[in-house]
Amino acid sequence: MQKHPMTKEGADALQAELNKLKKEERPRISEAIAVARDHGDLKENAEYHAAREEQGLVEARINQIEHILSLAQVIDITKLPQTGKIVFGSTVTVVNLDTDDEITYKIVGNEESDIKANKISVNSPIARALVGKEEGDEVVVQAPGGNIDYEIVEVQYI
Structure with a gap:
């Protein structure tokens, strides 16, 4: 399994x-x-x-x-090397480049995802776009309503 x-x-x-x-x-x-x-x-x-x-x-x-x-x-994200790269378990703050809205997400497993608590599945389009990136990078997320451009403001391992 x-x-x-x-x-x-x-x-x-x-x-x-x-x-x-x-x-x-x-x-x-x-x-x-x-x-x-x-x-x-x-x-x-x-x-x-x-x-x-x-x-x-x-x-x-x-x-x-x-x-x-x-x-x-x-x-346990706190035990992983803090390289600055976004990995499973990271808490990531991004800013929408079109609206200047800032939001913080924690990348979690499918069973624990809860959009109301800003916990997004590692398999979600946003998380897939973010994983492997680091602070200062810009990412494009393909959302149902069209592409959304984000800049990564902060990556935390908490």
């Missing part, structure tokens, strides 16, 4: 979620099922059915996280 890159931060967050699901949610749901079962007839017991449904969702998420982590190649 092919490994997928993941930042240490992303792997730690998934591990924390997994621990919470296994140590807190699983026992809580098992207790809710036991309490609901004590209420009698299971056919018309909404509490029981809701708890069983929640149990299924939690178990599915546990399996999903375990699978993701089993395929993760965890990369």
Whole structure:
């Protein structure tokens, strides 16, 4: 199986979620099922059915996280040589040369990308254009609405 890159931060967050699901949610749901079962007839017991449904969702998420982590190649950006080049895990500040808008992105794995948090997948058009470049370089990103010209302002390994 092919490994997928993941930042240490992303792997730690998934591990924390997994621990919470296994140590807190699983026992809580098992207790809710036991309490609901004590209420009698299971056919018309909404509490029981809701708890069983929640149990299924939690178990599915546990399996999903375990699978993701089993395929993760965890990369700690702080331990990589700081060459000034943009690599997986870098935090990059760019300025749009047409609008002068400045934005900072962190280049992460597919599983951790979150555009609202400015975490972009290493496979995104922006990240693909940035990887290998360094401060002061200009890049052209082919976006659905046309090409966007950026200048790289800062590269951080945080």
